[in-house]
Amino acid sequence: MKRRNGSNDSLLTKAGGELDDRFKLAGPARVLFNKVFPDHWSFLLGEIALFSFILLLLSGTFLALFFEPSMVEVTYHGAYVPLQGVEMSKAYESSLDLSFEVRGGLFMRQMHHWATLLFMASILVHMLRIFFTGAFRAPRETNWMIGILLFWVGFFEGFFGYSLPDDGLSGTGLRIMEGMTASVPFIGPWASAALFRGQFPGTDVISMIYIIHVFIFPLILLALITVHVALVFIQKHTQWPGPGRTEHNVVGFRMFPNYVMKQVGFMLFIWGVVAAMAGLFQINPIWLFGPYEVSVVSSASQPDFYVMYLDGLIRLFPAWEFRVPPYFTLPAVFWPAIAGMGLSVLLPLVYPALERRFTKDRGHHNLLQRPRDNPGRTSLGVMIVVFWVIGAVSGGNDVFAERFHISLNAMTWAGRIGIVVLPIIAYYMTYRICLGLQQHDREVLAHGLETGILMRDPNGRFYEVHQPLAEPDEHGHTELEYNGWVVPKKMNRVGALPPTDRGFFKSIEEPSDNGAARDEIESGKH
């Protein structure tokens, strides 16, 4: 290929030419630059998780430079006076040193923790968005399953992460995990002995979960995230229905410059928020908890929020222990912890297949559904959210009981009854609300917008004037098809109210020149 020599040969062109000579990039790069992305705020929720993950890798690397995953007993002689002379593990000592004696160490620790919470929270919210809009449907079931796996790997990655400092709170978490592990039929005690290299807590568990936390799970997360994002790219993003949007096209803007600039801005924004939070808001003050001792615990020992629902289920589940003949035991904790977690992994994984089976809908779907247009799925989703929220609240029921002066037992019973009854009520109510919203959409399409203008006819009857959305027939009806997208519900949505003046202190509105300048721009004329 011969390069053109002419006035266009800028430095950029030259550099591009050199690169293309070597890597043959011109074609693929153009495809990448031109790729069209649909735009909607709800498509950015997953990005928050991605950007938090990058921040987690960076801050985690800093922490790994100073943290020592060792359970060797040492006597603390560091800067924090109240713990001086206390026996503790090397892991806890180095976590304290990170907080008190490493420049910026506390900031990095808090950044790592806040980024984790944001990572898990954004995965959850992103997952809800995918679920309620039906974005998991064919051809995207694989990516939904990868997303579910990402959540659960993140769940254990986070749990192991806050177990590492070996403080009083994290030891309590491991203690509960040991109790859960031992409850598994047949293999429980062996699994526990393998994890703790003998009896809990032993002296090995911190170094074991350290290698999982800093190497194995991050690697899995990185691999899964790469595939997840690549699949979004290859399968092309779903889009909301709208004018000109079909199952077979993507309407939006180009990857470069528009999409990439917004992404970079959004990433820096997320990082900025987390950095500011890390500096301004305290989280996990491990020096207050002391070293882990099996005989010490304080009330208000709560796990991080994404573990709380599981802890809540364990609190709520009745004391049902079964004897299995001839002489085995199935402990009560098995049901909420092991069976409950198993179902929490399995059900979301198979949900797309289940929905396919029951709706017999085998088509490809690239247009999203508004939640109201699939009341069954939406109600199921709300039901699960209510179940999860009651579980999470019950995970902190001792705190609620203490703060609001409620009986602890009453909180437990409220949770036990609520977690059975409220999801059912939530299902019914959501279903009715969805139907009501659907009906109102149709009403507006048939009769027009409510204007808020009340009239009185000669007979004394009051009625509200409706603004039809199209030319009405002789009965005042409009035959408009619902196309799965937002129906305007207010007059200013159809331009009845002029836009307000721009400018903060004084008007910066300029007189329109009727778009004369537009003609200078080549644009597709359709």
Add this chain to the structure above:
Amino acid sequence: MSAHNDSARDEVEPVDLSDPKLTRFEVYKEGLRRDDIEIIHYEPRYPKPGTRLEKRMERIVGGLFLLSGLFATLFVVAFIWWPWEYEGAATWRDPQTWYTPVIGFTLGFSLLFFAVGVLTWAKKLLPIEELVQDRHDGGSSKEDRRIAESTVDTIVDDMGLRRRPFLVKTALLAAAPLGLAAVAPLGALLKDPGDMYTVTGWNAERYNDGDPIRLMMKDGALVRPDMVSAGGQITVYPAIDHGATNQFPTAPTLLIHLREADAATLRGNLYPMYQDVEALWGNFVAYSKICTHVGCPASLYEQQSQRLLCPCHQSQFNVVDNAAPVFGPATRHLPMLPITVDDEGFFVATSDFLVPPGPAFWNRPSLPEEDEK
């Protein structure tokens, strides 16, 4: 080419790239055409370049970038020169109190200013555009599939997978143990749990040459009856090497001095197995501190209701009824440690716990009395 292709792509004619009169934009549009993209709408954000509004936007974005740079500089300066070393409790007047907030604030706002700058650039200065691209959803073309099939079949035939079943079978036969060999090293992690759940630090045969083990407090002080007043309780550990450390996680025990009436109630309720070994000494009773639910210390003692509460999952145990569970998810009583007082006036454990303390597990041995309750 996809079967359902409803774009107007075919209407757009390819341009002749050798035409010297082509504008840059026309060449660019040819690229879009080749990627099945069509412009629906494309216009500059500001019809007339250099208007006041546009200039104002440029100033805002530039200002945000400068602010970001300023805050980043402040961050680096504060990170290096702000006093940061922890010197014990400090008040808000001491600068080191502000180290973390200051570096968080400066770094955070540096990032935020840059972010808002880039976002404003993208939203207020880039052209207004809307484009539509063909999705090409739904698998490859029939031709491509046919070619791929033939390719795979050729590969399979070249290897002779169908003609040489012997090789396939032997390979599979070898692969199974080979897979096992890959995971076998993980077996190094396995360790026989043995009696780790059933033998505690109170086992005199193993930890004290068969002599009864005394009760001690965290600091090693041996426990005498006069050290706990009626209605009081202390945490005790076996008086052996490292008896009060995490090496003996199932040993921590709660020694309670009951009031006379409560002790009488307990004696009336006592399980036969505890009656047989005379588990109580006077009005003193010792319960395992490790919750039988999942093993947190059940350490909150409520004197009024005579309940022990585990703060992890709110299991509650009735102190005057063998510490049987009365609320919450726990299913078993807290095992009682049989105690007495030796010649020198110190508490000793007359034996290990009669049933394993701590959470239940699959092969947990239990006594008939337990199952009755």
